[in-house]
Amino acid sequence: MPKTDKFSHTPSGAAFTELLLEVFKLNGLLLTEGDKLTKPFGLTSARWKVLGAIAETNQPLTVPQIGRRMGLTRQNVQRLVDAMADEGSVEYQENQDHKRAKLICITKKGQQQLTAIMQKQFPWANRCAKGVKQSDLKQALNVLRTLVTHLEEN
Amino acid sequence: MPKTDKFSHTPSGAAFTELLLEVFKLNGLLLTEGDKLTKPFGLTSARWKVLGAIAETNQPLTVPQIGRRMGLTRQNVQRLVDAMADEGSVEYQENQDHKRAKLICITKKGQQQLTAIMQKQFPWANRCAKGVKQSDLKQALNVLRTLVTHLEEN
DNA sequence: ATTGAATTGAAAATATACTAACAAACTGGT
DNA sequence: ACCAGTTTGTTAGTATATTTTCAATTCAAT
Numbered sequence: 001m002p003k004t005d006k007f008s009h010t011p012s013g014a015a016f017t018e019l020l021l022e023v024f025k026l027n028g029l030l031l032t033e034g035d036k037l038t039k040p041f042g043l044t045s046a047r048w049k050v051l052g053a054i055a056e057t058n059q060p061l062t063v064p065q066i067g068r069r070m071g072l073t074r075q076n077v078q079r080l081v082d083a084m085a086d087e088g089s090v091e092y093q094e095n096q097d098h099k100r101a102k103l104i105c106i107t108k109k110g111q112q113q114l115t116a117i118m119q120k121q122f123p124w125a126n127r128c129a130k131g132v133k134q135s136d137l138k139q140a141l142n143v144l145r146t147l148v149t150h151l152e153e154n
Numbered sequence: 155m156p157k158t159d160k161f162s163h164t165p166s167g168a169a170f171t172e173l174l175l176e177v178f179k180l181n182g183l184l185l186t187e188g189d190k191l192t193k194p195f196g197l198t199s200a201r202w203k204v205l206g207a208i209a210e211t212n213q214p215l216t217v218p219q220i221g222r223r224m225g226l227t228r229q230n231v232q233r234l235v236d237a238m239a240d241e242g243s244v245e246y247q248e249n250q251d252h253k254r255a256k257l258i259c260i261t262k263k264g265q266q267q268l269t270a271i272m273q274k275q276f277p278w279a280n281r282c283a284k285g286v287k288q289s290d291l292k293q294a295l296n297v298l299r300t301l302v303t304h305l306e307e308n
Numbered sequence: 309a310t311t312g313a314a315t316t317g318a319a320a321a322t323a324t325a326c327t328a329a330c331a332a333a334c335t336g337g338t
Numbered sequence: 339a340c341c342a343g344t345t346t347g348t349t350a351g352t353a354t355a356t357t358t359t360c361a362a363t364t365c366a367a368t
Contacts (some may be wrong), residue, residue, distance in 0.1 A: 006277045013292040015284035018186055022298040025225035027181035030307040032157055046324060064346065071179035076325050100333055100346055122163055128304060129166035136297050137169035143294040144176040146286055152184040171353055200354060230355050254316055
């Protein structure tokens with residue numbers, strides 16, 4: 001049982017720190033790839049994430065709800081949603097439960113964009129995952145989820 | 155042996171895609187934590203990374219070298235380094251091997267900032283890593299490194 | 309030596325994302 | 339019904355990061 005040393009890294013603390021640096025790098029690479037993937041359809045990684053969050057839930061969401069699902073601030077999501085509404089990918093819908101917090105829906109155009117992107121994302125994701133064992137990917141996913149949960153609680 | 159399906163996710167492709175989303179979330183949380191950690195010393199996550207890259211190598215680096223190590227563009231690193239030079243955390247040093255590409259050194263002030271931050275980062279990292287088995291952290295690290303390598307090659 | 313390719317610095321435009329602050333709307337307890 | 343606390347919309351300011359473009363420098367091959 002490793003102690004929580006205040007003056008140096010425990011072995012786990014060192015591994016965690018190395019993991020951080022790799023998360024930063026991977027994040028940058030994934031955003032760049034996502035931008036390339038979505039650009040032909042007039043979207044970006046960030047806007048794709050908004051469509052994905054709504055589509056995954058299969059029902060309209062408020063701006064703060066989207067933010068919480070993606071781990072982003074509501075202010076940032078609001079900016080993205082406003083731009084996407086201007087471009088016709090999403091639209092606002094009155095919310096009977098809350099006068100201010102309108103619901104965000106995907107338009108037909110947004111659905112078409114999302115579908116087209118998925119057609120490119122499928123083979124890309126399958127290619128990326130190819131050299132790695134599925135069980136390893138799932139375990140890495142579990143580790144990251146645990147860390148996210150811990151950090152969200154703090 | 156899973157095929158590389160072009161029309162849907164393979165099980166590995168699906169796991170990879172889930173992993174992506176978690177990387178995005180974790181990246182955001184880590185940057186926020188890093189900002190809090192470094193703020194008392196007049197730094198940010200991004201600037202801390204610059205100091206870390208130079209300190210880790212134990213020798214002055216050029217701006218593009220720092221960028222390559224961190225997975226950032228040289229233009230972005232240049233902006234950070236210029237600001238940090240103004241603030242006295244780093245300084246430029248003539249490079250005999252290249253008239254334009256000056257070397258970036260950590261100043262005494264930068265070194266003090268880095269040391270002070272480490273003193274806070276140690277217990278924080280140890281605390282974050284506590285609930286996770288060291289072997290799991292290392293395996294997750296390996297998976298992420300593999301993915302980064304694949305994506306860097308593309 | 310010379311030339312073509314790659315690297316670097318510099319500047320600008322754009323996108324992403326956070327914090328802070330304030331008012332409007334909602335929620336729950338009394 | 340009322341009040342305090344929370345959530346949401348909005349705006350503003352700042353930091354991070356990429357792409358693009360052009361000129362200066364370096365490198366490598368001939």
